Amino acid sequence: MQILYRSFVLFFALLLLGNTTLQADQPPKKKILYFTHEPGTYHRYTPQLAIFRQLAQRAGWELTVMTGDHEAQIKKLREPDFGKPFDAIVYNFCFAGSKDTLAAANLISQTREHGVPALLIHCAMHSWWPTFKSGEAGSLGPDYHGQAKADPVLVTQWRLTQGDRPFPVWGDFTGIASTTHGPSQPITLNRVEEHPATKRFPQTFVTGNTELYNNLYVLERVIPLIRGVQGEEEAVVMWNCPQGKAEVIGLSVGHDVNDWTQKPYQNLVIDSVNYLAEKRQRESK
Numbered sequence: 012m013q014i015l016y017r018s019f020v021l022f023f024a025l026l027l028l029g030n031t032t033l034q035a036d037q038p039p040k041k042k043i044l045y046f047t048h049e050p051g052t053y054h055r056y057t058p059q060l061a062i063f064r065q066l067a068q069r070a071g072w073e074l075t076v077m078t079g080d081h082e083a084q085i086k087k088l089r090e091p092d093f094g095k096p097f098d099a100i101v102y103n104f105c106f107a108g109s110k111d112t113l114a115a116a117n118l119i120s121q122t123r124e125h126g127v128p129a130l131l132i133h134c135a136m137h138s139w140w141p142t143f144k145s146g147e148a149g150s151l152g153p154d155y156h157g158q159a160k161a162d163p164v165l166v167t168q169w170r171l172t173q174g175d176r177p178f179p180v181w182g183d184f185t186g187i188a189s190t191t192h193g194p195s196q197p198i199t200l201n202r203v204e205e206h207p208a209t210k211r212f213p214q215t216f217v218t219g220n221t222e223l224y225n226n227l228y229v230l231e232r233v234i235p236l237i238r239g240v241q242g243e244e245e246a247v248v249m250w251n252c253p254q255g256k257a258e259v260i261g262l263s264v265g266h267d268v269n270d271w272t273q274k275p276y277q278n279l280v281i282d283s284v285n286y287l288a289e290k291r292q293r294e295s296k
């Protein structure tokens with residue numbers, strides 16, 4: 012009996028050891044946060060989320076989804092360290108009119124201070140307009156050398172309550188500030204840079220009907236990855252931009268669900284997230 016018992020113990024010990032070795036050989040699963048709101052006013056975020064879940068499964072990510080209605084989601088962004096446990100965050104939302112600078116600043120600090128990289132999709136670019144689009148030039152004071160036009164009332168409120176903490180200029184976080192878009196028509200996309208995030212994207216690809224976002228201003232450190240042409244208009248539609256301890260990728264196409272159903276678009280999303288998350292995993296070792 013004693014011998015039988017010992018064999019059992021040995022057997023399970025070996026099994027456990029075998030498992031541990033096996034797990035150590037495999038790279039850890041990428042922990043991805045997808046942040047959205049539902050149902051969306053101008054965008055159909057529910058089917059976009061359903062497609063993203065499929066992509067996450069295909070890519071083998073450990074996916075966490077944060078969703079809810081518009082206002083509730085903005086409030087969630089004020090939660091300190093909400094992004095910290097993740098290897099990358101995907102933001103797919105539309106908070107254009109939001110004046111919640113605390114939410115914007117806390118989101119930005121997940122990347123700049125905590126080092127969690129982010130993929131910003133479509134209307135994420137058209138968010139917190141009062142921090143860079145709809146205000147006045149010069150309102151950020153003589154030390155600010157960028158091109159944002161922030162709402163002076165918001166800036167004053169910020170200084171009174173936050174002191175020297177940097178005011179969250181959303182367009183300076185996305186890297187390319189965008190403020191408007193063209194009609195819903197096909198865009199010809201041209202790959203302009205070799206990058207891991209675009210490695211499976213064809214040299215040229217024509218979308219279905221969707222929106223081309225303008226480039227109001229482009230930070231110097233932005234690396235354009237894909238340019239889009241729609242009629243007479245041309246703009247960078249995908250780019251990479253360092254942000255503090257990490258970086259962001261901006262992808263301004265993705266208005267319509269028909270973008271999301273296209274294989275080249277899906278590959279862009281998967282390859283962008285993998286690129287960002289792998290870098291984070293390497294650097295946090």
Ligand SMILES: [Zn+2]
Nearest residue numbers: 053134222266
């Ligand atoms: Zn849109």
